[in-house]
Amino acid sequence: MKIGFVGGGNMAEAILSSILTKELSRPEEIIVSDVAETRRDYLQKRFHIQVTANNLEAAKGREIVILAVKPQVLNEVMAGLKNQLKDDQLVISIIAGKSINTLNSGLAHNCIVRSMPNTPAQIGEGMTVWTATSSVTPGQRRYAASILGVMGLEIAVDDEKYLDMATAVSGSGPAYVFLFVESMIAAAVQLGFTPEIAQKLVMQTLLGSSHFAAKIR
Numbered sequence: 447m448k449i450g451f452v453g454g455g456n457m458a459e460a461i462l463s464s465i466l467t468k469e470l471s472r473p474e475e476i477i478v479s480d481v482a483e484t485r486r487d488y489l490q491k492r493f494h495i496q497v498t499a500n501n502l503e504a505a506k507g508r509e510i511v512i513l514a515v516k517p518q519v520l521n522e523v524m525a526g527l528k529n530q531l532k533d534d535q536l537v538i539s540i541i542a543g544k545s546i547n548t549l550n551s552g553l554a555h556n557c558i559v560r561s562m563p564n565t566p567a568q569i570g571e572g573m574t575v576w577t578a579t580s581s582v583t584p585g586q587r588r589y590a591a592s593i594l595g596v597m598g599l600e601i602a603v604d605d606e607k608y609l610d611m612a613t614a615v616s617g618s619g620p621a622y623v624f625l626f627v628e629s630m631i632a633a634a635v636q637l638g639f640t641p642e643i644a645q646k647l648v649m650q651t652l653l654g655s656s657h658f659a660a661k662i663r
């Protein structure tokens with residue numbers, strides 16, 4: 447599967463790494479564009495993929511184009527890709543808060559999957575909710591599911607409103623959990639435990655409770 451990543455940061459690396467591990471694509475079929483030379487060099491050396499500073503080069507001729515830049519640079523990135531994609535190229539966006547309408551008009555392209563992963567996606571334990579436009583074929587939906595599935599669980603929804611709702615629940619959820627973890631560790635230290643033991647007690651309590659809750663629900 448020929449895949450182009452636009453933006454080669456943390457999320458792109460996590461997805462790319464799992465795509466290769468799960469053999470959904472081969473290194474020679476993957477290209478990543480990024481503004482930072484150090485980042486390009488690192489990705490090239492680590493994964494033996496192609497890299498470029500040119501976003502259009504990463505997108506052209508790819509069956510799947512994954513948009514993985516920060517929301518604040520999306521407009522600039524889309525301006526460089528506008529009217530350049532073929533109708534049957536599937537664009538998968540993992541960019542938080544950017545609607546299908548924004549992607550559709552920014553790229554002048556219809557075949558789009560918008561997804562909302564969360565931070566644990568970086569270690570393959572994420573929860574990703576996604577939706578596709580009507581131009582996305584059943585075969586492309588299967589590709590999208592397998593690519594997004596490398597980040598953990600994925601759920602397809604038929605209305606974009608669920609993505610905004612998921613942003614509040616699974617998207618922002620990890621931040622609440624991290625805050626809870628920090629507070630519990632601080633409380634355990636205040637009780638007199640060393641920070642190392644406090645961390646162990648809290649992390650295992652959370653991990654065990656999560657697995658147990660998932661099992662009994």
Ligand SMILES: NC(=O)c1ccc[n+]([C@@H]2O[C@H](COP(=O)([O-])OP(=O)(O)OC[C@H]3O[C@@H](n4cnc5c(N)ncnc54)[C@H](OP(=O)(O)O)[C@@H]3O)[C@@H](O)[C@H]2O)c1
Pocket residue numbers: 452453454455456457458479480481482485501514515516517519522523540541542562563564565566567568
């Ligand atoms: N991180 C998460 O857990 C998470 C979860 C859910 C959704 N997301 C979404 O995933 C997207 C990527 O997040 P991330 O954490 O991977 O961000 P990131 O690590 O900052 O990666 C973005 C990469 O794009 C590069 N870049 C900046 N401008 C560019 C341009 N014009 N063309 C090409 N590349 C450019 C950045 O380079 P510089 O750093 O040099 O600017 C950086 O290497 C975001 O839109 C975010 O909303 C992330």
